[in-house]
Amino acid sequence: MKDAITRGLLKVEAHPEQPVLEVINLTKRFEVDGTSISVLNDLSFNAGIGEMVCIAGRSGCGKTTLLNILAGFLRPSAGTVLINGEPIRKPGPDRCVVFQEDTLFPWLTVRENIAFGLKRRAKDKRRLNEEVDRFITLVGLGDFHRYLPQEISGGMKQRVAIARVFILQPQVLLMDEPFASLDYYTRREMQNLLVSIWRDLGQTIVFVTHDVDEAITLADRILVMDRSTGRIREELELTLPRPRRAEQTEYVFFRRKLYELL
Amino acid sequence: MKFLKKTRRQRAVLPWIIPGAFLLMWVAVSGVDLVPHYLLPSPLKIIQTGHAYICASPGDSPYAGRFLSDAGASLVRVFSGFLFAILCGLPLGVLSGRLAVVHGLLNTFINGLRAVPGITWLPLAMVWFGIGMKTTVFLVALAAFFPIYLNTAAGTRQISARLLQAGAMMGVDRFRGTFGILLPGSMPHIMTGLRLGLGISWAYLVLGELTGVPNGLGAVIMDARMLGRVDMIVVGMILIAIVGRTSDGLLVKFLKTCFKSARRMI
Numbered sequence: 001m002k003d004a005i006t007r008g009l010l011k012v013e014a015h016p017e018q019p020v021l022e023v024i025n026l027t028k029r030f031e032v033d034g035t036s037i038s039v040l041n042d043l044s045f046n047a048g049i050g051e052m053v054c055i056a057g058r059s060g061c062g063k064t065t066l067l068n069i070l071a072g073f074l075r076p077s078a079g080t081v082l083i084n085g086e087p088i089r090k091p092g093p094d095r096c097v098v099f100q101e102d103t104l105f106p107w108l109t110v111r112e113n114i115a116f117g118l119k120r121r122a123k124d125k126r127r128l129n130e131e132v133d134r135f136i137t138l139v140g141l142g143d144f145h146r147y148l149p150q151e152i153s154g155g156m157k158q159r160v161a162i163a164r165v166f167i168l169q170p171q172v173l174l175m176d177e178p179f180a181s182l183d184y185y186t187r188r189e190m191q192n193l194l195v196s197i198w199r200d201l202g203q204t205i206v207f208v209t210h211d212v213d214e215a216i217t218l219a220d221r222i223l224v225m226d227r228s229t230g231r232i233r234e235e236l237e238l239t240l241p242r243p244r245r246a247e248q249t250e251y252v253f254f255r256r257k258l259y260e261l262l
Numbered sequence: 263m264k265f266l267k268k269t270r271r272q273r274a275v276l277p278w279i280i281p282g283a284f285l286l287m288w289v290a291v292s293g294v295d296l297v298p299h300y301l302l303p304s305p306l307k308i309i310q311t312g313h314a315y316i317c318a319s320p321g322d323s324p325y326a327g328r329f330l331s332d333a334g335a336s337l338v339r340v341f342s343g344f345l346f347a348i349l350c351g352l353p354l355g356v357l358s359g360r361l362a363v364v365h366g367l368l369n370t371f372i373n374g375l376r377a378v379p380g381i382t383w384l385p386l387a388m389v390w391f392g393i394g395m396k397t398t399v400f401l402v403a404l405a406a407f408f409p410i411y412l413n414t415a416a417g418t419r420q421i422s423a424r425l426l427q428a429g430a431m432m433g434v435d436r437f438r439g440t441f442g443i444l445l446p447g448s449m450p451h452i453m454t455g456l457r458l459g460l461g462i463s464w465a466y467l468v469l470g471e472l473t474g475v476p477n478g479l480g481a482v483i484m485d486a487r488m489l490g491r492v493d494m495i496v497v498g499m500i501l502i503a504i505v506g507r508t509s510d511g512l513l514v515k516f517l518k519t520c521f522k523s524a525r526r527m528i
Contacts, residue, residue, distance in 0.1 A: 071427070071431055072430075072431075073427050073430075081331065090430070091427065091430035091431045092430075092431070092433055093431065093432055093433035095431065096431050096432065097427070097428070097431045099424055099427075101424060101426065101427055103422070103427075103428040105423045105425070105428075105446070105447070105521050106447075106526070106527060107446045107447070107449070107523035107526045107527050108522070116432060116436075117432030117433060120433060120434070120438065121433075148526055164432070165431075167431070168432065168433070
């Protein structure tokens, strides 16, 4: 695979039928006080190249556990996760994560945070700077690149968190309720921003959320997780064009459907 | 505006009220011969002695002009001991903060050692290392080790797992994870540990030098006691306070110059 720097901002061509991420019979059990609790139970799904897959579920259904396994932070009790046919072993820049909580490095500026992952691979400093500049502009933080995380708002922090992973051009982007702690308007703004960056760059995204509207706004496909069985309960294909509006008939249909399922 | 000016002036005056009153009392007490001079010399006498100690050419009087060589000797001892303490305390602290095995292995032992007052090491140190440089450096290193080790361990332990996961998913290996995330993220704790360590270094320097070392700021104090020169004792105390305070300021400045994390998080 070519270096992100030399690939520049090239768009990844979408091939939803060709899986980049394959989750096969995944099971995760936790031992609590001698009893074994199974959170994920024989769970399987795929994500195709350039696809935006939302995993929706009530809190406690194992969404974050699933994402932690996909990222490589947790080991599954059984089952495999393949990226381009290769099983994953540890966390790596082919599967970047945007967390719900603030995980920017507080001693680095916005710019340095965004450059953090790329700096290690970059041979050419001038090109690194150009690339970082492009992503700062892409997430709309041009005037704030010298600020420290503690000096900017929650929404801006998540913009930085998005830029620092998109810049690495991962095979799959994992997002764990990244906008859950933001206010309504900022959340809508961030969802639109994400869709526009995703359309520009075409990355595969697995987006975990408990918010029905967020899932309908973003997803090509929604996988509904079931708390009692620890599996995917239902799969919904969304073909309606973006931007999606709450008064569209299909939107209303999916919304009612999701409320029933969750 | 007027109000603001007034409070600012008040704030500038505030720290000097107690030292000023103290000094006035001292002048008054020594002026009316309430206390004999051989117990409490007058401030003027202190200034004269201090001036001679620092500025006069050697040989004019018993302590004349010795300041630079004494301070130099003491600084070398403090910094050698402090450096030893950093070289042991920092890596062990990081390991103990991050690895449960190391923590389990070291914690009881080190806290047990810490319960032994530093001063009780003096007789043993003198037997092992003799009188002088080595004993002093040993005592300083031993005393400074504990705050550096404990604070580094606490700092690296409190780092959020998410911060390290964020590094891992961006492809950071263990080495860069340690120097690029763990240490900067623990900088406030590490800095506290280093400052406490340096502070206590000066205390144990004096202890080490009280044992009959020919030169050094602590040695001068002990020497002056034997000659009944209370003025020189006080001069020595004041100078140690000044040099210690200055070295703390320089340590902070040094860290802030060298590390972004020290500059931006403290």
